[in-house]
Amino acid sequence: MVESAFQPFSGDADEWFEEPRPQAGFFPSADWHLLKRDETYAAYAKDLDFMWRWVIVREERIVQEGCSISLESSIRAVTHVLNYFGMTEQRAPAEDRTGGVQH
Structure with a gap:
């Protein structure tokens, strides 16, 4: 009999x-x-010869990354993501606001 290194998942989330x-x-x-x-x-963005890898950085941490077929498509993808980030940050409540909760 051959022993397997595979152990079935027990279902325990941890x-x-x-x-x-x-x-x-x-x-x-x-x-x-x-x-x-x-x-x-x-x-x-970085040219990898077969694709362009792009990253978006905030405070020296990568917050989004992806790949594109060309430099131009990398710029379009990055612009799209940054526009989304800008929209979500505008919707976030300011620190002095209660975010709709009344105290």
């Missing part, structure tokens, strides 16, 4: 849970191209 590892900061090297920057976010 069985596959891993503690999140802290992300190292993102510091672009010379082969990363700056696509966009504002007061909150910076977006970079």
Whole structure:
């Protein structure tokens, strides 16, 4: 009889849970191209020959990443995501507001 290294999943939700590892900061090297920057976010892209990898960074942490077929499509994708981030941040209540909750 051959023993298998495979162990069936018991159904316990914590069985596959891993503690999140802290992300190292993102510091672009010379082969990363700056696509966009504002007061909150910076977006970079890197040519991998078969695709462009792009990342959006906030406070030296990658908050979104993706890939595109060209530099132009990377710029469009990054612009789309940054516009979405801008919309959601505008909807977030300011610190001095109660967010609709009355005290």
